[in-house]
Amino acid sequence: MIESVLPAEFDRQLFLRDYWQKKPLLIRAGELPFVDPITPEELAGLACEQEVESRLIQVNSAQDSWQLRTGPFTEAEFESLPQTHYSLLVQAVDHWTDEVSALLADFDFIPSWRIDDVMVSYATDGGNVGPHFDYYDVFLIQGMGQKRWQTGAMCNSMTPRRDESGLRLLQDFQAEQEWIVNPGDILYLPPGVSHYGVAIGNSMTYSVGFRAPSHADIASGLADEILDDLTEDQRFVDVKPGIPLHPGEISPEVVRHLRELVMGMIDRPELMRQWFGKTMTTPKYATEDAPSCCEHEDGHDHNHADISDxxxxxxxxxxxxxxxxxxxxxxxxxxxxxxxxxxxxxxxxxxxxxxxxxxxxxxxxxxxxxxxxxxxxxxxxxxxxxxxxxxxxxxxxxxxx
The missing domain is CATH 3.40.366.30 (50S ribosomal protein L16 arginine hydroxylase; Chain A, Domain 2)
Incomplete structure (x- = not known):
C-alpha cells in the first residue's frame, strides 16, 4: 500500500496560494520510490468489464491522426494491438481497487467532495491522447516509465478544436513548457491549460480529477430544484397597477418586480446548500455494481446478510x-x-x-x-x-x- 505520493517537503498552503487554479506545477518525486498500485494486465482486465468505462486510443507514427474506441474490450482486441502508439484509459479505478484509492489520501487539502475519480492510463511508446485541455483541475501522477509533458496557452470553449476523432483535440497546440516525468513525479494542471503528454516507452499515469460543475449546470440544477416547490397557482401579478405611459411599454417597475420575484426564489441558502450537497455527492457510476462493494482486501464477503433492523x-x-x-x-x-x-x-x-x-x-x-x-x-x-x-x-x- 502506498503511504504517500506527495514529497514530504510539499507546502500545501503555498500550493493553494500560488498554483491552485492558477498555473501548472511539476512536483518532483520524494525519496520514497513509487510503486504502481495496479499492473497493466489488471487495468486491461478492468477494461473488459461491462460496467467499467474505458477507452482505447491509437495514434499514427506521424502523431497527427487519432482513433478512439470505447470499451468494454476483449482479450482478442488487446492481442491484436501493435507494440507502440496506443493508450488504454480506464475511469474511476479508485472505485474498483483499494490500492489506487489510497492515492487520494495525500490530497486531503482539497475538499473531498471536489474529488471526482482516479483515471488510470497505460500507454505504449509514442502513445498519447492528443493535445487538449480540460475544464477541471487534475494531478497527473507518473507511474512506471516516462512521459514527455508539454503545456501551452489557456483555452476555452472558443478555442478551435478538431473533432473528427471524437476526442476534441486542439487544432493548433504550441508548447510553452516541457518536462520529462519519472515514476512518482506529479504534474498539476489547472482548468483550461492546454497540454500534451507522450509516452516514452511503456508508461502508466494516474489522473486525480476534480469535479467542477459549469455555471450552466448550476443555473439549470437550481432552477429544477426551485421548480419542485412551485405550483401553477403562483403567477405574475401587477404590484402597482396604473395607467401606462404607453400600452406597449414594459416599464422599469415591472422589470424591478420581476427581479425581486426571481431573487426571492433564488436567495434561499438552505435550498442552495442542499441542492449543491446532493449534486456534488451524486455518483458518476453506479456503486452497487462495483466488484469490491461487498468484499474488501482479504477478498471475503463482509456484508452481514442478517442486518434488517x-x-x-x-x-x-x-x-x-x-x-x-x-x-x-x-x-x-x-x-x-x-x-x-x-x-x-x-x-x-x-x-x-x-x-x-x-x-x-x-x-x-x-x-x-x-x-x-x-x-x-x-x-x-x-x-x-x-x-x-x-x-x-x-x-x-x-x-x-
Whole structure:
C-alpha cells in the first residue's frame, strides 16, 4: 500500500496560494520510490468489464491522426494491438481497487467532495491522447516509465478544436513548457491549460480529477430544484397597477418586480446548500455494481446478510462488525445553526449536531479504512446515529461486516 505520493517537503498552503487554479506545477518525486498500485494486465482486465468505462486510443507514427474506441474490450482486441502508439484509459479505478484509492489520501487539502475519480492510463511508446485541455483541475501522477509533458496557452470553449476523432483535440497546440516525468513525479494542471503528454516507452499515469460543475449546470440544477416547490397557482401579478405611459411599454417597475420575484426564489441558502450537497455527492457510476462493494482486501464477503433492523445492526456492531464506505459512494456534510446535513450519493439526511463526529468520519477521503471503532461504538449507543447507519447500509452506501 502506498503511504504517500506527495514529497514530504510539499507546502500545501503555498500550493493553494500560488498554483491552485492558477498555473501548472511539476512536483518532483520524494525519496520514497513509487510503486504502481495496479499492473497493466489488471487495468486491461478492468477494461473488459461491462460496467467499467474505458477507452482505447491509437495514434499514427506521424502523431497527427487519432482513433478512439470505447470499451468494454476483449482479450482478442488487446492481442491484436501493435507494440507502440496506443493508450488504454480506464475511469474511476479508485472505485474498483483499494490500492489506487489510497492515492487520494495525500490530497486531503482539497475538499473531498471536489474529488471526482482516479483515471488510470497505460500507454505504449509514442502513445498519447492528443493535445487538449480540460475544464477541471487534475494531478497527473507518473507511474512506471516516462512521459514527455508539454503545456501551452489557456483555452476555452472558443478555442478551435478538431473533432473528427471524437476526442476534441486542439487544432493548433504550441508548447510553452516541457518536462520529462519519472515514476512518482506529479504534474498539476489547472482548468483550461492546454497540454500534451507522450509516452516514452511503456508508461502508466494516474489522473486525480476534480469535479467542477459549469455555471450552466448550476443555473439549470437550481432552477429544477426551485421548480419542485412551485405550483401553477403562483403567477405574475401587477404590484402597482396604473395607467401606462404607453400600452406597449414594459416599464422599469415591472422589470424591478420581476427581479425581486426571481431573487426571492433564488436567495434561499438552505435550498442552495442542499441542492449543491446532493449534486456534488451524486455518483458518476453506479456503486452497487462495483466488484469490491461487498468484499474488501482479504477478498471475503463482509456484508452481514442478517442486518434488517436496529436490533440486528446493534448486535452485529456489538459482535465486532466493522463499518466501511462502499467504493464509489460519495459523502459530504454541511452545518446550519439548528442542525447538520449529511449528503450521501445524491441524498440529504438531516441530523442532530451531536452526530458531527460521525459525519466527519464518513466524509473523510477514501474507503479502504474502516470507520474508527470509537466512532462506531458511539453510534451504537445513539438511537439516531444507529438509525442513520442502518439507512445508509440499506441504501447500499455502507458495508457492515
Amino acid at each position: 436496529i436490533i440486528s445492526l446493534r448486535a452485529a456492531l456489538d459482535a465486532g462488525a466493522e463499518v466501511f464506505k462502499v467504493p464509489g459512494s460519495r459523502y459530504a456534510y454541511a452545518l446550519d445553526s439548528s442542525h447538520a446535513e449529511l449528503f450521501v450519493d445524491g441524498e440529504c439526511y438531516h441530523c442532530n449536531w451531536r452526530l458531527l463526529t460521525l459525519l466527519q468520519a464518513l466524509s473523510a477521503p477514501g474507503y479502504t479504512e474502516a470507520l474508527d471503532p470509537d466512532v462506531v461504538a458511539a453510534c451504537n449507543a445513539d438511537e439516531e446515529a444507529a438509525q442513520l447507519l442502518l439507512t445508509l447500509y440499506n441504501r447500499g452506501s455502507l458495508i457492515i461486516g
